[in-house]
Amino acid sequence: MTPSPTPSPTTPRADALLRLEGISKTFGGVKALNNVSLELQAGRVYHLLGENGSGKSTLIKIIAGAQPPDAGQIIVRGQSYNQLGALEAIRAGIETVYQDLSLFPNLSVAENVALTTQLDLNGGQLARMLDWGKVKRIAIKALERVGLPTHAGFLAAPVETLPIAVRQLVAIARGIAARASLVIMDEPTAALTQREVENLLLIISSLREEGVSVLFVSHKLEEVFRIGGSVIVLRDGVKVLDGALSDYDETKISFVMTGKQLDQTTYRTGQPQSEVLLEVSNLARGTAFADVSFALHRGEVLGITGLLDSGRNELALALSGVHPATSGEVRLEGSAVQIRNPRDAISLGLGYVPEDRLTEGLFLTKPIRENTVVTVIDTLLKGIQLNFAAMTAKAVGFVKDLQIATPSVDLPVSSLSGGNQQRVMVARWLATKPKVLMLHGPTAGVDVGSKDALYKLVQRLAEGGMGVIIVSDDLPELLMNTDRILVMKKGRIAKEFTTADLEKDLLTQTLLSEDSSAQQ
Amino acid sequence: MNKKALLIGAGIIAVAAIGAVTYTSAQRKWTINTVVKITGIAWFNRMEQGVKEYAKSSGNNATQTGPAQADAAQQIRVLEDLIAKKPDALAVVPMDPATLEAVFAKAAARGIKIITHEADSQKNTLYDIEAFDNVAFGANLNKRLEKCMGGAGKWTVFVGSLGSKTHNQWADGGIANAAKNTKMQLVDAKQETADDADKAYEKAKEIIAKYPDIKGFQGSASTDVAGIGRAVEEAGLNDKVCVYGTSLPSIAGKYLETGAVDGIGFWDPKDAGIVMNKVAQMVLEGKKITNGMDLGIKGYNKVSVTKGAGAGMIIRGAAFVDVDKSNMKSYPF
Amino acid sequence: MLSDGHIRFLIIANGLILLVAALLSKGAFLDPYNFQSMATQLPEIGLLAIAIMLTMVSGNGGIDLSVISSANLSVIVAALVCKALFAGADSSAQAGWSFSVLFVVIALTVGTLCGLLNGLLVARAGYAPILATLGTQLLFLGVATVLTGGPAVILGDIAPLSSIGNGDLLGIPIPFLLFLAVSIGVSLMLSRTRFGFRLYLMGSNAKAAHFAGIQTATVTLVTYTIAGSLAALSGIISSTRSASAKADFGVSYLLIAILIAVMGGVNPSGGYGKILGLALAGVALQMLSSTLSFIGANDFLKDFMWGLLLLLSIGLTDSSLFKTKPKPAPS
Known part of the structure; x- marks a missing residue:
């Protein structure tokens, strides 16, 4: 299916903030960008959309x-460049919040936030004597805007000690700390909860009012439409759409992005059975969470959500054995069980697809096969030796079942796109034939096509009798896939909803409300 | 690919050039390899002078080599590589005689003659050359130290390594001498310096810090007094602390001048090197060294030949020298 | 596979060194005695290199700086105990065998315990490997020095113990056969067993390994323990070669062993390393060293040439083994 390029604006505006003309880039034979031209004006919000492999990150x-770039021109501030150096980009007022954050883990929050302003000030070098007062002031201003604390302890905290959501906000703070004319945000809300996202949307609005442009890259179409503005869609390295968001709806955009129609309303099929599969009673771990009790039925899909400090992440880690609970009881199929480490969880039949596949899941440089069979290696032996044929067969089987796009299981898993990597993670846990499968933020950084496939898979698994728990902050995801949703607040389960009766606004409200309507 | 070939080519040329420079030309009469404890220090550089002198005067193919580090394991490797080349004789100054017994046996099995120096406990050697009686030498150093100290006070002794036979003999000789005098108090004896001046310096500093009233140091490795002298000078104790040890004027000279080191004793490693090679030559020519023989080198004009630890003999000369500020100029090495 | 280019480089390097050595020595280098001599010198360092390789592969900044000290301590304890038990015993063949067997058993046991201590410090107490093994290096050295008082413990010539270090089978020196056997054994363990599988993954991403149910503490513990046993084996070879056990023998071996591991393609950050590469690197370095001795070159030149070879191996193979972060695919 050949993509049809949209005609670019006929009269290029002389006062455009940034103009790209005929940009092309090739990586080892693959054309990542093919003659892409676009124009960004001041004070506007642009959404850059496209599936994985569309060329978004390269652009x-x-x-x-x-x-x-390999070809083309970049015109910024009236100057035409064959290529832009990072420092020149900063000088031109282009600030970037990268998907991987690009923070210095060992440096403090204040240092990271004020970093690019210091670089710009001193011609690309960090000055020998930093003006700490200035650094602090810049940092405090930016941190306030994103809703992070500004006391001395936080400013001095090394970034690596902070949870991922906080780090993401720090990265955004750095992006807005300098006097930018264009702020690029690549998947900035992946780790943020609703409240933080709301805050970010306010920031974007205020930036727009100040004449700053924002280039927003996100997979969450729902957010994209919420923010509004202009949209640029890339597909297979070619620009296929460039216009106002108000002219389109989610379905049309998905279609343009993938070239195919996607089912967007609900995925939930089937019904939970009456038999209780997993029963959690008064589970607690220190100050992270306490008094957590719930039941999961066979064939049920249960959603758990909450804000950053709700304890939902810690609960997931406790049930998976990574950070075990300190008190309480867990019963699986009626018998009491102890989950002291991931090994226990696996042998009991509890699978856990972790939140951050890059650091907690994948062995990036190792082959897809190894990444898939690691959990069940004990069953793939020939005597005391590894049975390579069986290992390969198992991996190939999952590649087929989950439609993982790869020519061979020998390739390193880093060669796969985000969506396919996530499928490998799921495959790894499916290999253990779990009774209960927990998925933590399963579609973070995953393209629309893979999301669809994963949702369908979850439903298939539930129909087969598996109990599924989805821990996520993506509310539409939970509404589309679950039977019930538990909302956690400050370490306790605050409310339980039946999804079928639930309106999205009520869910959002419950999540964001400050009152502790936590059930005692 | 071209860059690769170029780099490899350059590498080969570099090796070949270096090899050509160091590889000696045509074979001459006998090939005698002298292997020392460690190359690059003044002591064994002086010995190499002797080896070179001998090579010139005798016309034999005599060379010296040794490991870059003071480690018995490294010396074994150097020896094994030489044995593979099958020289006629090996003249060795062992780092630790016990560790070389097996490799010497291998050499002997291959028909290579073994001569040693500073290793009177060595079994698998034909002749071990000793410049003098080690215990007496050590006692003599200690007597001079005792005199300087006024016969009383705290003193200590350093060794290159606890495994070094001769160093320990000198140290024990000194200790035995001091033991006769109850006013001489030995503290923290036999600190190891690995034949390294910096280490001796560090150890001396520690001793001075630990015993502010220390009055005497006896060094064994040639670099010991240099390190000790430096520490004594830094602490401003030139006149208060006495330092004696085995060393060479070239190493301890500047401290002898300032008085940080009060006296040294040594034998000329050059002469020892010549004697080793000469004895090796005599063995290769089928001659025997007998008691009272004159080997033609000063200090070895009437050698004593006694039974060694194994089947070989110990050749002992009388070649020690007492040197201090007054006569050091006479020994320009 | 990533390491193919690396192995190719090492094979070519070996070939070139051999060629140059033969040329410079006018063929004398190719004497079988010389090969035997080299084959006797390599194993004790090669075994240490394997020990270090295993700790490096395990990740978490893995390394074992105490291998020399534990090797020496193992054989010192064995020598002292055996000499005490067999003092004044007859020199019959039977006594010789008993002595030998007991010596080997005690040495391996002590070495394994040393490794176990390292493992506990790293896996259970959570110390950084470089710090833990730096501490045990000095600890073992201290104990060994106290036990011996300084000088070497003389083993003397005891059959069949001495043949471990000095004997040969069909012209191949026994140390080399032991090294070969261990290399093959460890290689099979790494590539064909669950332990090896888990070790590589843990070294590549310890957090993900934990999440995937790998008992990382156990794997780490076993790794360091094995390293200790290998160190003891190295000590057995060294001590029988020199017929003595010394507290500070072979201190210069540590950096050489690390060099062999790294040049052999082991990534110090963890997760990578093949025995084949290590063995080829060891052979190359040994031949280079012997060549220089053969042509009478200065021993300092050896350090220079080794450094040059290491830099060439990094520059010419462009192996991502030497990089710490894998590059993700462009999107």
């Missing part, structure tokens, strides 16, 4: 000066 890196 961002070229604009930010992190990579040179």
Whole structure:
């Protein structure tokens, strides 16, 4: 299916903030960008959409000066460049919040936030003597805007000690700390909860009012439409759409992005059975969470959500054995069980697809096969030796079942796109034939096509009698896939909803409300 | 690919050039390899002078080599590589005689003659050359130290390594001498310096810090007094602390001048090197060394030949020298 | 596979060194005695290199700086105990065998315990490997020095113990056969067993390994323990070669062993390393060293040439083994 390029605006505006003309980039034979031209005006919000492999990240890196294009021109501030250096991009007022955050883990929050302003000030070098007062002031201003604390302890905290959601906000703070004319945000809400997202939307509005443009890259179409503005869609390295968001709806955009129709309303099929599969009673771990009790039925899909400090992440880690609970009881199929480590969880039949596949799940440089069979290696032996044929067969089987796009299971898992990597993670846990499967943020950084496939898979598993728990902050995801949703607040389960009767607004409200309507 | 080939080519040329420079030319009469404890220090550089002198005067193919580090394991490797080349004789100054017994046996089995120096406990050697009686030498150093200290006070002794036979003999000789005098108090004896001046310096500093009233140091490795002298000078104790040890004027000279080191004793490693090679030559020519023989080198004009630890003999000379500020100029090495 | 280019480089390097050595020595280098001599010198360092390789592969900044000290301590304890038990015993063949067997058993046991201590410090107490093994290196050295008082413990010539270090089978020196056997054994363990599978994954991403149900503490513990046993084996070879056990023998071996591991393609960050590469690197370095001795070159030149070879191996193979972060695919 050949993509049809949209005609670019006929009269290029002389006062455009940034103009790209005929940008192309090839990586080892693959054309990542093919003759892409676009124009960004001041004070507007642009959404850059596209599936994994569409060329979005490459385009961002070229604009930010992190990579040179193979062909084309970048025109910024009236000057035409063959390639933009990172420093020149910063000088031109282009700030970037990268998907992987690009923070310095060992440096403090204040240092990270004020970093690019210091670089710009001193011609690309960090000055020998930093003006700490200035650094603090810049940092405090930016942190306030994103809703992070500004006391001395937080400013001095090394970034690596902070949870991922906080780090993401720090990265955004850095992006707005300098006097930018264009702020690029690549998947900025992946780790943020509703409240934080709301805050971010306010920031974007205020930036727009100040004449700053925002280039927003996100998979969450729902957010994209919420923010509004202009939209640019890339598909297979070619620009296929460039216009106002108000002219389109989610279905049309998905279609343009993938070239195919996607089912967007609800995925929930089947009904939970009456038999209780997993029963959690008064589970607690220190100050993280306490008094957590719920039941999961066979064939049920249960959603758990909450804000950053709700304890939902810690609960998931406790049930998976990574950070075991300190008190309480868990019963699986009627018998009491102890989950002291992931090994226990696996042998009991509890699978856990972790939140951050890059650091908690994948062995990036190792083959897809190894990544898939690691949990069940004990069953793939020939005597005391590894049975390579069986290992390969198992991996290939999952590649087929989950439609993982790869020519061979020998390739390193880093060669796969985000969506396919996530499928490998799911495969790894499906291999253990779990009775209960927990998925933590399963579609973070995953393209629309893979999301669809994963949702369908979850439903299939539930129909087969598996109990599924989805821990997520993606409310539409929970509404589309679950039977019940538990909302946690400050370490306790605050409310339980039956999804079929639930309206999205009520869920959002419950999540965001400050009152502790926590059930005692 | 071209860059690769170029780099490899350059590498080969580099090795070949270096090899050509160091590889000696045509074979001459006898090939005698001298292997020392460690190359690059003044002591064994002086010995190499002797080896070179001998090579010139005798016309034999005599060379010296040794490991870059003071580690018995490294010396074994150097020896094994030489044995593979099958020289006629090996003249060795062992780092630790016990560790070389097996490799010497291998050499002997291959027909290579073994001569040693500073290793009177060595079994698998034909002749071990000793410049003098080690215990007496150590006692002599200690007597001079005792005199300087006024016969009383705290003193200590350093060794290159606890495994070094001769160093321990000198140290024990000194200790035995001091034991006769109850006013001489031995503290923290036999600190190891690995034949390294910096280490001796560090150890001396520690001793001075630990015993502010320390009055005497006896060094064994040639670099010991240099390190000790430096520490004594830094602490401003030149006149208060006495330092004696085995060393060479070239190493301890500047401290002898300032008085940080009060006296040294040594034998000329050059002469020892010549004697080793000469004895090796005599063995290769089928001659025997007998008691009272004159080997033609000063200090070895009437050698004593006694039974060694194994089947070989110990050749002992009388070649020690007492040197201090007054006569050091006479020994320009 | 990533390491193919690396192995190719090492094979070519070995070939070139051999060629140059033969040329410079006018063929004398190719004497079988010389090969035997080299084959005797390599194993004790090679075994230490394997021990270090295993700790490096395990990740978490894995390394074992105490291998020399535990090797020496193992054989010192064995020598002292055996000499005490067999003092004044007859020199019959039977006594010789008893002595030998007991010596080997005690040495391996002590070495394994040393490794176990390292493992406990790293896996259970959570110390950084470089710090833990730096501490045990000095600890073992101290104990060994106190036990011996300084000088070497003389083993003397005891059959069949001495043949471990000095004997040969069909012209191949026994140390080399032991090294070969261990290399093959460890290689099979790494590539064909669950332990090896888990070790590589843990070294590549310890957090993900934990999440995937790998008992990382156990794997780490076993790794360091094995390293200790290998160190003891190295000590057995060294001590029988020199017929003595010394507290500070072979201190210069540590950096050489690390060099062999790294040049052999082991990534110090963890998760990578093949025995084949290590063995080829060891052979290359040994041949280079012997060549220089053969042509009478200065021993300092050896350090220079080894450094040059390491830099060439990094520059010419462009192996991502030497990089710490894998590059993700462009999107």
